[in-house]
Amino acid sequence: MVYSLPEEVLEHVFSFITSDKDRNAVSLVCKSWYEIERWCRRKVFVGNCYAVSPGIMIRRFPELRAVELKGKPHFADFNLVPDGWGGYACSWIDEMSRAYPWLEEIRLKRMVVSDESLELISTAFKNFKVLVLSSCEGFSTDGLSAIASNCRNLKELDLRESEVMDLSGRWLSHFPDTFTSLESLNISCLGSEVSFSALERLVARSPNLKTLRLNRAVPLGKLSTLLHQAPQLVELGTGAYSSGIRSDVYTGLSKAFLGCKELKGLSGFWDADPSYLPALYSVCSRLTTLNLSYSTIRSPDITKVIGQCPNLQRLWVLDHIEDSGLNALALSCKNLQELRVFPSDLYAADVNVTLTEQGLVSVSQGCPKLQSVLYFCHQMSNSALITIAKNRPNLTCFRLCIIEPRTPDYLTHEPLDIGFGAIVKHCKNLNRLSLSGLLTDRVFEYIGTHAKKLEMLSIAFAGDSDLGLHHVLSGCESLKKLEIRDCPFGDTALLANVAKLATMRSLWMSSCAVSIGACKILSQKMPMLNVEVIDENGSLDSRLDSCLVEKLYVYRTVAGPRSDMPGYIWTMDRESANRI
Amino acid sequence: MGPQGLGLEITELRLGLPGGSGEKKRVVSGGREADVCGGEGKKDMDMVVGWPPVCLYRQKKSMGEATRKMYVKVSMDGAPILRKVDLSCLKGYSELGMALENLFGCYGIGEAMKAESESCEYIAIYEDKDGDWMLVGDVPWLMFIETCKRLRIKRRSYSNGVGLHGINNY
Numbered sequence: 163m164v165y166s167l168p169e170e171v172l173e174h175v176f177s178f179i180t181s182d183k184d185r186n187a188v189s190l191v192c193k194s195w196y197e198i199e200r201w202c203r204r205k206v207f208v209g210n211c212y213a214v215s216p217g218i219m220i221r222r223f224p225e226l227r228a229v230e231l232k233g234k235p236h237f238a239d240f241n242l243v244p245d246g247w248g249g250y251a252c253s254w255i256d257e258m259s260r261a262y263p264w265l266e267e268i269r270l271k272r273m274v275v276s277d278e279s280l281e282l283i284s285t286a287f288k289n290f291k292v293l294v295l296s297s298c299e300g301f302s303t304d305g306l307s308a309i310a311s312n313c314r315n316l317k318e319l320d321l322r323e324s325e326v327m328d329l330s331g332r333w334l335s336h337f338p339d340t341f342t343s344l345e346s347l348n349i350s351c352l353g354s355e356v357s358f359s360a361l362e363r364l365v366a367r368s369p370n371l372k373t374l375r376l377n378r379a380v381p382l383g384k385l386s387t388l389l390h391q392a393p394q395l396v397e398l399g400t401g402a403y404s405s406g407i408r409s410d411v412y413t414g415l416s417k418a419f420l421g422c423k424e425l426k427g428l429s430g431f432w433d434a435d436p437s438y439l440p441a442l443y444s445v446c447s448r449l450t451t452l453n454l455s456y457s458t459i460r461s462p463d464i465t466k467v468i469g470q471c472p473n474l475q476r477l478w479v480l481d482h483i484e485d486s487g488l489n490a491l492a493l494s495c496k497n498l499q500e501l502r503v504f505p506s507d508l509y510a511a512d513v514n515v516t517l518t519e520q521g522l523v524s525v526s527q528g529c530p531k532l533q534s535v536l537y538f539c540h541q542m543s544n545s546a547l548i549t550i551a552k553n554r555p556n557l558t559c560f561r562l563c564i565i566e567p568r569t570p571d572y573l574t575h576e577p578l579d580i581g582f583g584a585i586v587k588h589c590k591n592l593n594r595l596s597l598s599g600l601l602t603d604r605v606f607e608y609i610g611t612h613a614k615k616l617e618m619l620s621i622a623f624a625g626d627s628d629l630g631l632h633h634v635l636s637g638c639e640s641l642k643k644l645e646i647r648d649c650p651f652g653d654t655a656l657l658a659n660v661a662k663l664a665t666m667r668s669l670w671m672s673s674c675a676v677s678i679g680a681c682k683i684l685s686q687k688m689p690m691l692n693v694e695v696i697d698e699n700g701s702l703d704s705r706l707d708s709c710l711v712e713k714l715y716v717y718r719t720v721a722g723p724r725s726d727m728p729g730y731i732w733t734m735d736r737e738s739a740n741r742i
Numbered sequence: 743m744g745p746q747g748l749g750l751e752i753t754e755l756r757l758g759l760p761g762g763s764g765e766k767k768r769v770v771s772g773g774r775e776a777d778v779c780g781g782e783g784k785k786d787m788d789m790v791v792g793w794p795p796v797c798l799y800r801q802k803k804s805m806g807e808a809t810r811k812m813y814v815k816v817s818m819d820g821a822p823i824l825r826k827v828d829l830s831c832l833k834g835y836s837e838l839g840m841a842l843e844n845l846f847g848c849y850g851i852g853e854a855m856k857a858e859s860e861s862c863e864y865i866a867i868y869e870d871k872d873g874d875w876m877l878v879g880d881v882p883w884l885m886f887i888e889t890c891k892r893l894r895i896k897r898r899s900y901s902n903g904v905g906l907h908g909i910n911n912y
Contacts, residue, residue: 237792239795240792242791323797327813328813432803455800504796505794563794567793
């Protein structure tokens with residue numbers, strides 16, 4: 163009988179349950195399971211740092227070893243969130259430094275981190291092992307010096323896509339000679355040059371180093387030296403991948419790659435010179451991940467590389483791959499699971515790259531395991547979308563960006579409603595969708611009807627009326643994150659679905675048709691939501707309730723209104739538009 | 743991607759503590775933000791912020807050759823706290839002047855860099871790679887940012903009538 167199992171036994175059983183969802187489910191069974199579970203939970207993921215306070219987390223989970231936090235809304239990536247919005251890691255790190263002396267892992271995404279916080283991390287947590295700062299900002303290489311100097315047991319330092327104030331490359335030299343535990347290092351976002359000899363010595367004394375992502379400043383001529391020191395690497399991000407015409411560099415590189423028998427992932431390739439690509443052919447047959455999206459190499463060269471990678475599972479590339487390269491991909495890479503095609507020239511009036519919807523259709527046809535797509539292109543048709551949907555009902559993530567807003571089906575000039583409708587109808591496990599092109603309320607009816615597993619939806623320049631938003635909010639049962647820009651969605655749909663918002667992590671609406679009055683009503687009806695209006699045009703107090711808001715960010719929280727908002731954000735609270 | 747194709751890169755230097763978000767650059771794909779959507783008519787692509795949705799990191803990294811950050815310390819006579827300015831995101835002496843005016847309120851310093859006028863109360867000098875203190879504004883901008891190690895804003899001294907004598911004895 164479960165009632166007679168002692169706590170220690172239950173705790174032991176729970177220790178095998180690591181997924182957050184399962185842990186949450188366990189904690190809901192009964193009071194005693196809640197208690198036992200909370201004492202033995204070791205890692206927590208907080209999807210919105212303002213949904214809960216550090217104090218609340220610490221009170222409930224006193225023995226954490228790993229914390230992951232996310233700060234700014236996703237649209238911050240596209241410059242839609244003004245500076246100073248928030249997402250400060252400081253208070254979290256301060257409180258955790260007191261509560262969790264044995265904390266080992268901190269992962270932050272889209273947060274503002276200061277050098278002081280990094281210094282605190284490096285001294286407060288004696289067994290600190292993993293620091294991942296993804297798309298973060300606010301710190302400099304001084305903070306990195308502290309991490310390097312003080313974290314004796316550091317395994318992972320990953321600065322992916324962060325904006326670092328790059329004062330000098332000297333910070334890397336602060337890793338002491340006794341430091342040998344490094345397993346993963348990603349400095350690809352850094353502009354300045356780190357001391358190569360320090361880097362080389364670091365790599366040489368890190369026998370467990372599996373992931374090394376260099377920055378552009380590491381010259382190609384030196385790459386082979388590093389590879390000889392670390393033939394056990396599994397993931398490599400090169401620096402600049404060109405070196406003029408140097409046959410000695412080529413030969414050295416070729417030889418070095420030959421020695422890398424474990425290499426499965428390649429990235430980097432800045433300023434890639436195609437004549438150096440054959441140097442890596444020896445590793446291609448084992449490659450599962452290839453990121454060429456920072457290189458401008460053309461389709462024939464891309465095709466030659468891809469043709470050697472039959473085990474490729476993930477490919478990130480620029481639209482230079484063109485339809486011809488995608489056709490080759492469809493033929494060679496039958497294990498492909500994820501494809502991302504980024505635009506090379508965002509603002510060209512003439513499209514000088516032959517990448518169309520055909521490339522995507524080919525891949526959907528030829529790659530049976532394809533699950534995740536991000537595709538930027540200039541034209542699309544309903545028939546192509548329908549074909550893709552029927553070919554690949556196993557899609558879980560479909561993000562299509564037709565570059566010109568409101569572009570119709572280029573063959574029929576109709577909206578792309580039925581095309582996207584087919585996607586949601588056939589791909590029953592779709593959990594992420596981004597829409598583009600000319601779309602009416604119809605597409606949202608399809609989404610509300612069929613997209614029952616959809617968790618994240620991104621909408622831009624679409625829809626005709628509130629009905630569109632209403633379909634989504636009332637129909638998408640699993641919806642967690644909804645982000646909308648430049649759509650004619652407003653008060654009616656929002657206020658008709660207030661309860662839905664408490665079941666979601668967040669809602670972002672910018673350049674839509676939501677009024678101040680509606681925000682006030684929403685806030686009054688739903689005290690567990692923070693309704694934040696972002697408006698850089700001056701005080702809301704002087705405006706009528708009928709005035710439209712610039713940007714709205716609504717999220718559920720148990721921490722109440724936040725106290726760190728800049729002057730241009732108003733939180734709607736019970737009384738009226740009060741700024742804290 | 744040609745420079746004109748990318749639109750303007752707007753740099754906002756703001757008052758704020760170093761390390762705070764006040765010094766973040768803004769990459770805007772054009773000019774002002776799109777109006778609240780009316781539904782009809784296409785937006786002019788150049789005027790739409792954040793579209794197409796390519797993240798800032800990727801936009802910056804794809805901008806051709808590496809744009810190295812060049813933060814230099816700036817001190818001013820009478821101001822106890824030093825500031826930092828990133829020379830790599832300024833286009834020339836005018837922008838440097840504006841940045842310094844924003845940071846320290848030393849109005850007119852931009853003009854003083856361009857012409858040998860004595861209208862401004864302050865002058866800007868910099869320490870070059872050889873350790874010498876030089877007057878800001880003499881050499882071409884690109885040469886200046888390569889050699890400048892730190893900046894100083896000095897009050898003009900009228901003790902010998904000209905104000906710049908003795909600068910190399912600084």
